[in-house]
Each structure stands twice: as structure tokens, then as C-alpha cells.
Amino acid sequence: MKSLQDPVAVLKGVGPKRAADLATLGIDTVEDLLTYYPNRYDDVTPADLENVQDRQRITTQGTVVSEPLLSHFGYRRSRLSFRLQVGPRVIMVTFFNQAYLAKRVALGQTVTVMGKWDAQRAQVTANKFLSAGDQEQADSGAVYSVNKHIRQATLRGLIKQAFDEYQNVIPTLLPASLRQHYRLLDRRTMIKALHFPENVGQAKAARRTAAYEEFFLFQLRLQAIRQARRHANGDRILYRNDELKEFIAGIGFELTGAQKRVVNEICRDLREPYQMNRLLQGDVGSGKTIVAAIAIYATITAGYQAALMAPTEILAAQHAEKLSRVFAGTHVHVGLLTGSLTAKQHRELTGAIKRGEINLIIGTHALIQDDVEYANLGLVITDEQHRFGVNQRQLLREKGAHPDVLAMTATPIPRTLALTAYGEMDVSVIDELPAGRKAIETRWLKVDQQSEALHFLRDQLATGAQAYIVSPLIEESEALDVQNATDLYNELVEYFQPHYQVGLLHGRMSAEEKEQAMHKFQRGEYQLLVSTTVIEVGVDNPNATVMLIYNADRFGLAQLHQLRGRVGRGDRQSYCLLLADPKTDDGKQRMKTMVETNDGFVVAQRDMELRGSGDVLGSKQSGMPEFKVGDPVGDLKMLQVARQDAADLLRTPHWDEQDDNQPLVLYLQRHQLETHFD
Template structure:
């Protein structure tokens, strides 16, 4: 009995060597072969010469009307020329460095060529001689990603053979209601027409069905995992609503509409009997910490402990200090647990945590050490969650009995990536800055305007402000002609001292040296801090109002936006100066984007457009799935629709009991716990 899981060796002509060759493309089974989709199509439809534009890629079919002439010149260089009649026209066809084409040409024989049209000279510089194969009789041919082990024609013949022998057992996975709603093809027709289309419109319809199917099945798996997670028991945090409202009233400012919406989403999750798994994303300065504080307070009113894990000691200390002020005069007792505590301090704090005397523990990865036991952990918050490994986050979750999890990030993630990358998490977005927050004014200067930048910097320092100056490298590099932190420090020290004190901060300094430099900057003892990107996530200094970034085109958009977010944290107007001489169009586009908008989500969307999904989050770290046909950026609307459809289907009561042999149910049973994530 035939099965799509049959090995490719079942096909005629696929011996052990061909099996190994196909395996290099990731093709082991018949299903792999049938879903190895083309990346593009060569259109062999003959071009009407009367409509052909100069330099256009065209296809011509006609008769050879002159003897082919092969001319050799230079080392292994040659030119093959002949004339062909196309309708009433006679055109000159030239192939460069393809002498073997001559064997396929005969006087008065029929021929088809592809190449670039020169309208002035009425000639074609050809790059391909078309044969009258069945594929090309259809005048439209699929082009596949191949390698040195296997040729296009061989792969195409195996796909055709697989389809002819197995097409009757190809199941349709998409429910009929969805196919009718969106006018999609059944799977058998889709696979046939994506590989062997008659024309562009046929191929387009097949690819549209394939893209939707990919998105739908991917979202169905993700949401099935989320559904399974929700069936696990979690802590129901039945917080005291009146007490929480009173606490919110004590805050020195009114919450924004976005903050109120996000607080409601989190609090609603906390009351549920399943484990919350929510990502809180918001731009720098959008007020995530206050939202986290409200969640912490709700947790503690219900008699539970909360833990907040930050990636660095500086950030952890900053959170502890800020939260201690927020929770002043409440029953929240904050403890700071980091690796720099003495043995005695560590022992005393761990004992207090175990007894429940400390109900909010802030710290670094020290929070997940074996000797740290919690009395009753109900909420786990990770800040800048992408900086922790999966194992570190999991260890913190395992410290309690399925505590609720809130992951925070100040790195704006485009909607596209949030839907695909965090599909198994609920996503809350703070897409609004607090009232009165002044947008950072960003200006792009060329390197020959350095004197203007220093003049502006002096004016700001004279008004009592402080400044960051950022450089891509620590020391001079022969490979890159860029400013470096050490040189900049020396140069600015000469320009500004003794009037203003300049400090230096980079990754090669010890932890104590970094902490001391940052303390001096925060306390106003240093006016200008020259640094590498070590300050991307770091000290919160409301008095720092100027950010100068040298060789700004060497940084990605997301990184530039993060660096800019170091200023603009106080009441004063803040500025960001980008000093760069970009050589590429992408580099110029990055500078223009930074000048045009302060909106981190717009910056992130542009970053995604320029660099692609894998690069934005880092191809390995991102966990971004690789779709064969669908493009989560270009096909965002389709992805969102597929996500909603998958959710609706899973929400149908007992949908999977309707017919246990239904192809979609069988597919989900096989793939429910298989994701694209490492």
C-alpha cells in the first residue's frame, strides 16, 4: 500500500547514490519531494517583438536561417552567433562562452532562446537555449534550489514521477469551509499546479494556497501547544482588587491607556487556573516597570512571592532601587540577590526568602541557584528576556509550583515576528509613551561636521546636561576605519577637560570598574561617558540628554534605537547625533529612518524590511521558522488571518472528535509537540 512517507528509493531511477544526492536537499520521502517547492518560474511564453522593450528579458521561438558561426578570442573566450526568423523579423542571436550550444543548432531547424533584447541593434544576447521538453511546451517552467549533486532536470523528473504515482493519496488538510471562504485549491491540485503550472496565474493561485496552508498548519501547532500548556495546573492568584486599586492611586502619575489595557490583560491571566505565559513588550520609556510593579503588588496581596530576573547586576540594582521607592509604605519587602553579595549577606537573604520575609526578590541569575528556595513563588518576571537562555528561564519557572510568567523586553519586535516567534505566548504591547514625554530630536551629521557636534555638546554641557558618546570598537582596528572608544576618549578629554570630566566604559573593564564608572556618571561626577555598546542596556540617568553615536552606519537599526533610548528619560529635551558616512543604500536608509521616527515599532518594521527576519533577531537565537512558500513579512495579512482561523478551529468544542481519521486531525496528532524552535 502506497504512503507519502515511502522513501524516495521507491521511485524508478533512484538508487543509493540518488538517495544520498536528494538527502543533501533535505529530501528523504515522497512527501519531502512533493513539497520541495520551486522558488521561481522561467516564463517560456514567446515575446511579441513589437511590444518588447530595450534591455528586457525575452523569449523567442523561430527558425535558424544562417549557419551558426563560432569565433574564439582570448583565453577560453568565444562568441557563437546565428540569425533566426521570428515571424516576419530576422534577429541576430549571440551566445557568449557557450560553444556547446552549436551542437543543438541546425539550419532551418526550430529553436527557442532566452536573453536580453537590444532594441536598437535588433539582436538578443542569449543566456539559455530552450529544448522542446514537455515542461517547456507548456511555456512555463519551475526553477528549484539545487546544488552540485543534482540538476534541475533530474529533480524535476523525480517530482513528476512522484506526483504521477502518488497523487491519488495526497490528502487535503485544510477544512472545506476555509477553502471555500478564500477560494483555495485542494492539496492535490495545489501540488500539481505549483510544480507544473500552465502560466503565471496558475502558479500564483497554487502558491497562494501553499502559503496559507503553511501559515495555518504552523499556527495550529503553536496554538495546540498553548492549549496543552493551559491545561496544566497553575497558581490562581486571587489578588485583592480593592487593595490593588488603592495602590495604583498612590502612583505619582496617571497610567496611559496602553498601560491600563496591559495591566487588565495580565491581571485577567493571573486569576486563571493555568500558568500565565505572557510577553510584555514596549518601547524604551513606555512604562513597563510600573506595569510589572502592579503585577507584583497583585501577586503579594494574594499571599504569594514574586521574583524579577535582570541580565546584569547594574540593571538588577536599578530595578531594586526603583521598586523599593514604588513600594515604600506598603507590605512589599524587596531583596536584591546578586553574585557580589558576601557569603554572610547571601546566607541571610536566602533564609529570609525561604521564610517568606522577602516577598519580592530582584536579582540576576543568582535567583536560580540551587540554594535559593522560595516560600510561595507565584509570579516570575524576566527583564530583557532575549538575553537569557531558555534553560535559565525554565529554571526560574521551576522554582515554584507553575508560577505565572511575564517576560519583558524593550526591544520592539515587529508584529510579524511577534506572531510567528512568540505564537505560543500571549503578547501584550505598550504602544504609547507617557504624557509629557518629549520625543528625542535626532540629527544625522557627516564626519566632516565633527566640529559642529562638539560645539553642540559644549552648549548642552554648559546648561548642566550630561552626554553619552558611543563608538563601535574599543581599540583601533586595521580592518575597519572607524572611530574607537579609546581614541575618542583621548580626543574628547583634550577638547573638554578640565572644564568637563570625561569617563571611559567598555567591555574589557572588570565588573567593579564598570560599576564605579557608571556610579560616577549617574552621580554627576563624570559629565561625558565615552562607551562601546556596553551601555545599550545599562544605567538609567535622567540627567543624560545627549547621545552622540560615531560611525552610526556600523550599527543595526534596533541597536541604534536602543542606544538612543539611553537618553530622554527626564523632563528636559534630549538629542541624538548620528555621525556617519554610509557607503550603501541600506546604510543611508537606516540613518533616514532614525531621523524620521522615534517609534520603536516603526524602526523595527524597517529593520525587518532591510535585513529580513533571521537577521533581526539573529538566525540561531530567533527561533524564526523557515517557511517554504509563505513570507511572514510580505504576507503579514495572510499570516494574521491564518492565526485567527487556527484559533477559531481549536476553539470549536470537540473538533478533534468529529472524525479521528480526518487528515488535519492526524496531522496535528503527529506534529502537535513538534515546533520549529530549538
């Protein structure tokens, strides 16, 4: 019996070599092939040559009136030319590097060619050739994303063969009620109209159905994971409320309204009998660390251990130092576990963790090594969680029986997109900065205004402030004409010494060298720290009030915002200076956005509009899928509707017993093993 899960090798003309070639496009099954949708459609209507523009891409049809002339030049390069009569005109058609077409072109033959029109020479530089027998393909004009292994014509032929042979076993996944409500096509009609549309309107209707189906199925998987977790066993962390209130009262400052709201959401989760799976989003400086500290303290009052995993040793050490101060005088015992420990130190610390003597363990991926055993792990926190791979986060979770999970990120993601990328998680947002925090003033200067920036810097240093100076590269690069950190360091040493001391920090230094440079800056021995983006996370110096970024247009918006967040952490007015001469509109827009707003969520929204959601989130790490048809930015309203529809369906009593929903039940069963519980 035929099934869409049949391997593509069942199709005629697909042997082991071609199956391997198709796999490079992510096509392994017949369903993969049928859902490998075109990324655009060529306009295959023959153009009126009297009305087309020079350099315009056109389709034209005519009769071959000269023998094809094939000439070779260079290594495997060729030119094929012939004359084509189109109505009363005779034009020249030229194909480059498609020598095989010479055998298909014959005098008197009617052909269709597609390419770029050269009005002056009355010539089409063509890239697509269709003879009369190919006219069925010309009707669709479907263009697919291919690579060096698979040609367009090969892919089209296989899709046609697969549809002809398997169209009767294509199940419609969307329930009839949703299809009727939104006027969507059944799946077989949708797939046919996407690959072989009879007109533009049919293709648009099919793409609309495909986009909704993608969003709905993705959200259904996420909502099913979320629902399954809600019913999974978890430890109820019955913290001591009086102790927790006393700890919060002794912090020394009033929590913001947003922090209080988020703390309540987390504490409510801790007491529930299922595993917490919550994402804590907060802009740079919004106070996520103290929220995490409260969650840690609550967990420890209930007799459990807590673990905090950071992506770098610098950040892990900073967390350990800061939290040791926060928990001074309490029964929280902090241990820092990183790869820099000696064998003896590692052995002693892991022993104390196993015995439960250390109840807050902070570290890098060293936390998930095989020899690290926990006495009673109740809470797992990952900081900058998008920097960890799926497996790393899962391994840490598996170190305990059923630990609650809190993922923190200072990389703002528009809330609507966070609900998509992290749809199986509960999302908490700290959208309010602590009282008294002054907005960072951002200025964009052209590169020839460097001296103005350095004068400003000198004035700030004279008041006792410190500054970061960031360069995109460590060493000389012929590919990029940008200032590099080592040259910049030498230049600034000459400019500022002997009055001010300059330090250097970059990714190729050893962990010990980085730590030493950072500590000297924090202790005030360095007034300026020249750095690469190592300081994006990890360095916390309230006395630093200026961030000067060279070649700022080389950085993305999110990265610029993260860098800016290294200043403005004290009571003094802080500044971010962007030195850049962007050549592109996007580059100019990034600079303008930085000057206009300090709000990380506004920055993230602009970043997403400029770059697209996949690039912003990083599809592999964030869990954000690369949708085949749907655009999470352009189709945001549809995405939100699909999310609500999926949640509503799963909340319907006995939904999985209804006949109309059986294809969805099978779909979820098939994808359950493929879905990362992360």
C-alpha cells in the first residue's frame, strides 16, 4: 500500500545516487518531495517585445529560423546562439554554459525561452528553454531552490511523477471546520496548485493554505508538548514563604512592578506538581539576576539544590561573585564549577555537590559532565539560553529527577515571536527598568569624526569615569577594511598614556588573561578597555559610562544593543558612541534605530524586520523552524491565529477521538520522536 512516508527511491529514475542527491535538499520521502514547494513562479506569458523594458526578464515564444551555433571557450564554458522569429521580428537568443541544448534546437521548431531582454541588440540572454513538448511545465512557471546536485527539470519531473502516483493517498490534515471557516483548500488540491497552478490566483490561494497549515501544525506540536509537560510528574517545591519574604526584604532595594509580577509567576510554578518550563525575558539591566536569586533561594529553603549554567567562564564567574554577595549570611553555599579547575579542586567540589554541602552550583557546560552528580537538584537555570545547544540543555535537566527549568535571556525577542519560537514554554517578561536608571544617550558619528569621539572620551575620563572601546576584529584582515583590536589598542595607548591606562581583552586570550584584564578594569587600574565582542556578556562595571564602537555598521542590531548594555549600570549618565560610515540602507537604518531607542524590544522588532526571524533567532539553537511557505514576520497575524486555533483544539474534550481529527492524531504520533523537548 502506498504511503507518503515511502522513500523517494520507490520513484522511477531514483537510484541510490539520485536519492543521495535529493537528500542534500532535505528530501528523503515522497512527502518531503511533494511538500518541497516552489520559491517563486516565472511569468510564462509571452511578452510583447514592443512594450518590454531593457534588461527586463521576459518569456518569449517563436520559431527557430537559424541553425544553432555552439562555440566553446575557457574551461567547460560555452555559448549557444540561434535566431528566433517572434511575430514580424527576428531576435537573437543566447544560452551560456548549456551546450546540451544544441541537440534540442531544430530549424522550424516552436520554442519558448525565458531570460533577460537586451533592447539595443534585440537579444535574449536566456536561461530557460522549453520545446512544444515541455509546454505543460511552462504553464506552471514554478521555480525551486536547487543545488549543484539536482537540476530544476529533474526536480519538476520527480514532483510530477510523485503527485500522479500518490495523489490519492494525500490526507487532509486540517479539520473541516477550520478549512470552511478560513476558506482553505484540501491538502491534495493545495499541493497540486502550488506545483502546477493554472493561474496566479490559484497559486496564491494554495500558498495561503500552505502557510496556515505550516503554522497550525508547528503550533499543534508545541502545544502538545506543553500539555504533556503539564501532566508529567514534577516535584512540588514547597518553599518557606516567611523565609523568602525576609530574604526579599533584605535585598536593599524595592523590586519593580515587573520584577514582582515575574517572581510571583515563577514561585507559583515552583509549587505546582509539574515541571516548570519558563522563559524569563528581560532587557539589559532590567534585573533578571535578582529574580533568579529569589527563585534559587525559594528552591533552597525547600531543601533542594539549584544549578545555574552560563555560556562562558567570565559570565559564570561574574554570577558566582554577584550571587555570593547576595546570599552572604544565608544558608546558600555557592560553588563555581568550570573547566579551569585543577583535578583536585574539581574532585573536592563535585564531592561536596554530591553530598549536598553545596546547594547552589554555578558553572559552564562543566555542570553536565558525567562525573558531576547532584544530591537533590530542584531548579535548573540557563543564562543566555539560546547559546546552548538542545543536547546541552537536556543533559542538565536530566541531572535531577524532575527539576524545574528557568531559561533566561537578555536578547529581547518581540513577544509575539517569543510565543512562536518558545511556544511550549511559559514566557515571563521584565518590561520595566529599575527606578533611577538613566537612559543611555546614543550618538552616531562618521568615521572622520573620530577625533571628536576621543575628545569626548577624554572629558569623561577626567570626571573619573571609565570606558569600553570595541573593535570587530582581533588582527589584520585583508577582506575587511576595519580597525582591529590590537592596532586600536596600540593607537589608543599612544593617545591616552601616561594620563590614563589602557587594557586589552579579546577572544584569543587565555581564560586567566581575560579574567586578569577584566579585574584590572573593574578595580580601576585600567581606565579604558579595548575589546572585541567578548564583553558583550560578562563584564559588569557600574563606573563605566562610555561605550565607543568602531565600525559599528559591522555589527547586527541585537549585538549593538547588547554592547550598549555594558554601560549605564550605575547612577551616572552614560553614553554610547557609534563610529560608522554604513554603505547600505540597512546599515544606516541600524544606526538610526540605535540613536532613536533604548528599548530592547523595539530594537528586536526592527532587527526582525530588517533581517527576518530566522536570522534573529538562529533556527538551530532557538527551535525556530525555517518555514517553507509561511513568514513569521509578514504573516504574523496568521501565525497568532494558528496558535490560538491549535490551543483551542487540544482543549476540546476527546478531540483525538473524532474521525475528522484522526490525520492530526497520526501526524502528532509520527512527529513526537522528532520534536525536541526543550
